[in-house]
Amino acid sequence: MKKIEIGKQFISNHLDLFRCPICDQPFAEMTEFSLICPNGHGFDLSKKGTLYFLTHNSNNEYDAEMLSARHQILQAGLFDPIIKAISGQLSEQPETILDVGCGEGTPLAKLEKCRQDLDVAVGFDISKDGINLATQHGANAFFCVADLAHLPFNDHVFSTVVDLFSPSAYSEFNRVIKPHGKLIKIIPNSNYLHELRALLFGDNQPNSSYSNQRVYDLFFEHYPSATVNKLCYQFTIPTGLQQALMLMTPLHWGKNQNEDGKRLVDGLTSITVDVSILVNQFN
Structure with missing residues (x-):
């Protein structure tokens, strides 16, 4: 077909x-x-x-080059332990999954392979380029271009919403999640990709350090009973993908980069992935 x-x-x-x-x-x-x-x-x-649900022009910082780099490094396994952890949070019953800001689709495609008992998997992103890439995985998931703040989905139709490093619209999440459903949000911790940050920015620069405390606090303002699981691991960077690792993050366009930072990235052999997995179970 x-x-x-x-x-x-x-x-x-x-x-x-x-x-x-x-x-x-x-x-x-x-x-x-x-x-x-x-x-x-x-x-x-x-x-x-795919379907294009946007009713207005969008501003999207993820261009085709960045999405292609992200595709390469995620296919190589950068987020595989995160995907395994997400899978472990799913129920044993068939799930209807929504992947928020799915980008080029690798995490949802890998989650679907990891959990072949998924009933329905839908991914959306504001980037048309990302959604076009997502269709190349051969996954059974459905992908569409949509606005996070105004989701084109009916009330209470998803058993789990997964938000991996994407912005959140909690009122919309609450609307589309089923009773007794689940929201899984993954946020980077301060040590996430710290080796790359050190090479590009050194010390005492605005981009030298990173905190996601405001995002963390806002999540718990909405869901005070949520749980936190921390996950930290080293990822061995495949030879030749060092520049792809850099290009897949917003770090590569940050101000005040070291003059030799991008060249030094080629010498990276491993990188730290440090995240918090925030889970809210709805009543």
Whole structure:
């Protein structure tokens, strides 16, 4: 089957997941390769089998070069222990997963392979380039371009929402998560990629250190009963992927970089991945 036909089949089978981002009405029908809401708003499937739900221009800092670098390093396994930890947080029952800010799709594709009992997997991102890359994994997941602040999904349709290093819209998460569902948010800790930061910025620069305390505190303001699991490990960088590691992070465009920093990155052999896995179980 062509990708557009696979996308049509997915939507036809799971029409109840989606609602119109213009009028917030559940979509009423699939006509040929278009989703139509009761008020006549239509959204066409792309040839890659994806949907474009944005109703406004987007500002996206992740360009094609950055996404390609991210694809290379994630395929090489940078986040594999994180994906395994996410899998361990899922229930033994079939899950309906939403991956927030899925980027080029590797984490969701790997999670799906790790947990083949997933019922439904949907990933979305504001980047069309990222979503186009995501369709190349051959995963059974469905991918779309959408706005985090105004999700094109019906109320209480996902058993788990996964937010891996992405911004959050907690009111929207609360709306789309099922009763007794789960929110899993992964945030980087201060030692995340610290070897790369040291090479690029040295000491006593604004980018020399990093804290995610505000994000951490905001999560617990919304979910005071949430739990925290910390995960820290060393990742051996495959030969030739040092520059890809640098390009996949916002660090590569940071101000006040060491003059020789980017050249020194080629000498990195391993990198620290240090994250907190925040989990809220809904009542």
